[in-house]
Amino acid sequence: MAALTMYPENERLAGGNRAAFNLYVISAVALFVLMMLLGLIMRMGQATWLAVQPDLFYRILSMHGAGMVGTAGLATTAVMWFFLRAHVRLHLWAFVTNYVMFLLGAACLIYAIFVDGYGALWTFLYPLPVHGMGLWSPDAAAVFMLGYLLIGVGMLVFYLDAAAAIIKVYGNLGRALGLQWLFRGTIDPDHPKTVVASTMVIISNVLGILAGAVVLVMSLVNAFYPEMALDALLAKTLIYWFGHMYINATIYMGVIAVYALLPRYSGRPYPISRAFLWSWAVSTVFVTLVFPHHLLMDYALPRWFAVMGQLVSYGAGFPVFLVTMYGALTNIYRANLRWTMPSRLMVLSLFGWAAGIVPAILDGTIRVNLVMHNTQWVPGHFHFYLLLGVLPMALALMFHVIGQRAGALPNSAADRLGLPVYLIGGLIFTLAFLDAGHLSVARRMATHLPEWTGTDKVGSIGAMLVVLGMLYFAVRITVGLLRAPARGEPDEGPANTAG
Amino acid sequence: MILQNLVWTIALAGMSLVALGFIHVIRQAGKPADDVATRKAAHTSNVLRRWLFGAMLVIFVGATWATLHRFPIASQHAALDIQQVVDVTGQQWSWQITPNTVRAGSPVEFRVTSKDVNHGFAIYAPDGRIAAQTQAMPGFTNKLVHTFTQPGTYRVMCLEYCGLGHAPMVSEFTVVAARGG
Numbered sequence: 001m002a003a004l005t006m007y008p009e010n011e012r013l014a015g016g017n018r019a020a021f022n023l024y025v026i027s028a029v030a031l032f033v034l035m036m037l038l039g040l041i042m043r044m045g046q047a048t049w050l051a052v053q054p055d056l057f058y059r060i061l062s063m064h065g066a067g068m069v070g071t072a073g074l075a076t077t078a079v080m081w082f083f084l085r086a087h088v089r090l091h092l093w094a095f096v097t098n099y100v101m102f103l104l105g106a107a108c109l110i111y112a113i114f115v116d117g118y119g120a121l122w123t124f125l126y127p128l129p130v131h132g133m134g135l136w137s138p139d140a141a142a143v144f145m146l147g148y149l150l151i152g153v154g155m156l157v158f159y160l161d162a163a164a165a166i167i168k169v170y171g172n173l174g175r176a177l178g179l180q181w182l183f184r185g186t187i188d189p190d191h192p193k194t195v196v197a198s199t200m201v202i203i204s205n206v207l208g209i210l211a212g213a214v215v216l217v218m219s220l221v222n223a224f225y226p227e228m229a230l231d232a233l234l235a236k237t238l239i240y241w242f243g244h245m246y247i248n249a250t251i252y253m254g255v256i257a258v259y260a261l262l263p264r265y266s267g268r269p270y271p272i273s274r275a276f277l278w279s280w281a282v283s284t285v286f287v288t289l290v291f292p293h294h295l296l297m298d299y300a301l302p303r304w305f306a307v308m309g310q311l312v313s314y315g316a317g318f319p320v321f322l323v324t325m326y327g328a329l330t331n332i333y334r335a336n337l338r339w340t341m342p343s344r345l346m347v348l349s350l351f352g353w354a355a356g357i358v359p360a361i362l363d364g365t366i367r368v369n370l371v372m373h374n375t376q377w378v379p380g381h382f383h384f385y386l387l388l389g390v391l392p393m394a395l396a397l398m399f400h401v402i403g404q405r406a407g408a409l410p411n412s413a414a415d416r417l418g419l420p421v422y423l424i425g426g427l428i429f430t431l432a433f434l435d436a437g438h439l440s441v442a443r444r445m446a447t448h449l450p451e452w453t454g455t456d457k458v459g460s461i462g463a464m465l466v467v468l469g470m471l472y473f474a475v476r477i478t479v480g481l482l483r484a485p486a487r488g489e490p491d492e493g494p495a496n497t498a499g
Numbered sequence: 500m501i502l503q504n505l506v507w508t509i510a511l512a513g514m515s516l517v518a519l520g521f522i523h524v525i526r527q528a529g530k531p532a533d534d535v536a537t538r539k540a541a542h543t544s545n546v547l548r549r550w551l552f553g554a555m556l557v558i559f560v561g562a563t564w565a566t567l568h569r570f571p572i573a574s575q576h577a578a579l580d581i582q583q584v585v586d587v588t589g590q591q592w593s594w595q596i597t598p599n600t601v602r603a604g605s606p607v608e609f610r611v612t613s614k615d616v617n618h619g620f621a622i623y624a625p626d627g628r629i630a631a632q633t634q635a636m637p638g639f640t641n642k643l644v645h646t647f648t649q650p651g652t653y654r655v656m657c658l659e660y661c662g663l664g665h666a667p668m669v670s671e672f673t674v675v676a677a678r679g680g
Contacts, residue, residue, distance in 0.1 A: 125617055128617065128662065135663055231638065232639070233638070297619070297633050298639075298641070299633055299642060300639040306572070310563070329521070333528065334536065337528040337529055347525065351517065351521045355514040358510055358517065365562070368502070371628070373619075373632060440503065442656060445666040446665075447667075451627065
């Protein structure tokens, strides 16, 4: 079966494709390290181990948030592109345009934050961007929002190219999602999971980005014409609709690596099923409707809105646990899995996603949100599934690719040490956040009460380990990608080419 | 039991269960099975998946009923007929709380708004835990109803980032003992 070939010909990276992929990946891992260092500085500042002035802290927080979300988007877009181009014809110019727009947008963000002093965070919650109280000007906020617009337009170009390519092959997005097989019919066993997941991401994140574009343009108009005031609740609703879908899209783009690669490492087919199609169809709806769980403390919103946020948050656990996690675990159970870096990272990513959802769902409960909202419980759960879920998904593909270049699947002693350092650091770091949330420690504060610094110190130690692990991964991947391609397949035994 | 402690316990239990499932599979992942064992494992896996689905469904329905059968947020559009009313206004970076003394044992209606940007009105109990919260948003008034059971000094902190003075945006109010208490 072709799907079990470790390095299929239609995924080969050559010429412009290789250069573009390298640019994405090397930029992403370098940015991850830099953004993690910013995160470490903030945690050490809260722990009183480092003197960080509040104005600098909030600028760092703005950069860390926007930078991490954007970089996660960049890295997982590379994952989606890498696998999707094997099934439909994507245009390299669209992929490169997204990268260039990302760089231009990132330059705007950096300028707005570190030159113009913008410190209204990645959420640009209206009307804070135009209420800098002398620390930053509306112009700085405008440059920041312009940066977002550029990044969003780049993503739209990539998604629209991907949507056109998918429609060309499958007729429409519904058929690409496999909706025709939800209730009856024989499912085409060759229908790629990559196409299903990519279609879901395109539908949901295009909606999210458009919502973001609307509120960004509204906010820009307000920045230049303050007399044109916005409805703060409407602006917040649009911001969270955009923000939630954008960051969730990174999970759904990242997991494509698991669907595509896991069977190659387990040597066991990972066929498409009706349950799989249902889970992605349902997830398309859920991810679009779940964002009210960010607005549970906005009592002015209709009651049904909050109830929908809670119920959809609960419902979102079903596809993750019953299909993605359970299906993957079934695939590797007694399968003679080859434990190399890609397979280790894939298993870690599924654990990070599934375990991270538990505190997330709890916080989506209105009654719980009354005491947990905007505490460190929130960064606790999202760092859990981003740090231990999404990032390992992207890293799995990166290690997979450098394995081909090296002529051997990555499994060095340094790899075997680097991953536990990252994992243990990640667990300490995220559990310290969650513990702090349970103790009512507020999030997004430059200075903490003396009784709060205990978890800050533990979290800082975890963050140091995470940075160390990520720094190793970044160097290893960069060196691996720049290496000349090896000839032929890595020699790793029959499991690599089973079927 | 304090709600935060209950949530923390449930989260740790849930995450541990996920971890145990992964550890079990990881321990078996490197041990190949023959065809018969593979078929048997596939059958067991399907049965377990049905049980997992059933368990999740029960949790879904049970948790929904337990947390929503009495909606935890007061009606925002009807008069509440509550005797103790406190007006709360946030602005960069202070709180106006009028009056700043309330009585335990009977509900208090906090009418919360903001003069400038979004703030988070969070009430910290004397034990340092959040008792309740709502958003303070310009152009809107959120009605937070809470019945205090313990007298003491309660701290108000801002839980929605609002600029440089966000962390020091702190105030206090007093809860006195219930009449006859």
